[in-house]
Amino acid sequence: MTSIRIPRALTIAGSDSGGGAGIQADLKTFQELGVYGMSAITAITVQNTLGVHGVYPLPQEATAQQVEAVGSDLGVDALKTGMLFHAGIIRLVSEQIRKFGWEKVVVDPVMIAKGGAELLQPDAVQALKDDLFPLALIVTPNIPEAEALTGISIRTMEDRREAARHINSLGPKFVVIKGGHDEESVSSGQIIDLLFDGAAFTDLGSKRVQTIHTHGTGCTFSAAITAELAKGMSVPEAISNGKAFIQAAIEESLQLGQGHGPTNHWAYRRRQEMLL
Ligand SMILES: Nc1ncnc2c1ncn2[C@@H]1O[C@H](COP(=O)(O)OP(=O)(O)O)[C@@H](O)[C@H]1O
């Protein structure tokens, strides 16, 4: 009997009750890209399109036990981390990544939600850099996160390149500094995500969509990259496909809720099917 090998991806992140970001966005993205999704929850957030109304971290052992349960039984081809909330979780998760020998590790260094809510305690930034970054294949900060990680004030593309070099020196092989928060992209209509592979820079450009419905874009982008890695894509392919996935999801974003609505996780698959 022949068996089909199903690509498997794990997300270690917080729950977003509104379904646009966090674990929910990650699992939807994995599924849309044909990957079996698993989760280890770090915290429950009370969230909707109007913002974050509560954060309830789980005991760190509860997160570690979820990682152990899926790692020891179902297996993991690639994983991503999102909201980790405190240093204790970061240390435990890092130990487990080392123990299982997982290499396809995407770290989305989630710190502050778009509405301003704290999703990572300030004293946990050091643990992220010391413990998790050396184990990461790819790190995907937005501009404020790259500033917090490096102490560099990012105004220009050269500042961004300097920050990418700095983050790369902390261990991750690839760094993507996302451009969604770049003021200039509003006037130019063009967003650039900057990729650094330790040697060369690549500008990943796309059309900026005029919309307020961008809740969960960072989570969805890093989840799409993780899913593509789980399927065996190279890092540049995974990032390029991740970019196409988030672009489609934003272009066809859903008019849900009264605030910053979620993106459309099935837009990419719908477009792919139209090409067949
Ligand atoms: N208005 C937009 N139009 C097109 N792409 C966007 C838009 N906003 C964000 N993106 C893309 O979504 C992804 C997440 O970007 P960003 O908003 O910077 O991260 P985060 O959600 O972590 O704050 C990036 O690939 C970025 O280029």
Ligand SMILES: Cc1ncc(COP(=O)(O)OP(=O)(O)O)c(N)n1
């Ligand atoms: C539970 C949870 N995790 C992460 C985020 C941040 O998501 P992000 O993709 O950066 O998008 P915004 O929330 O900033 O719009 C979150 N909100 N909740």
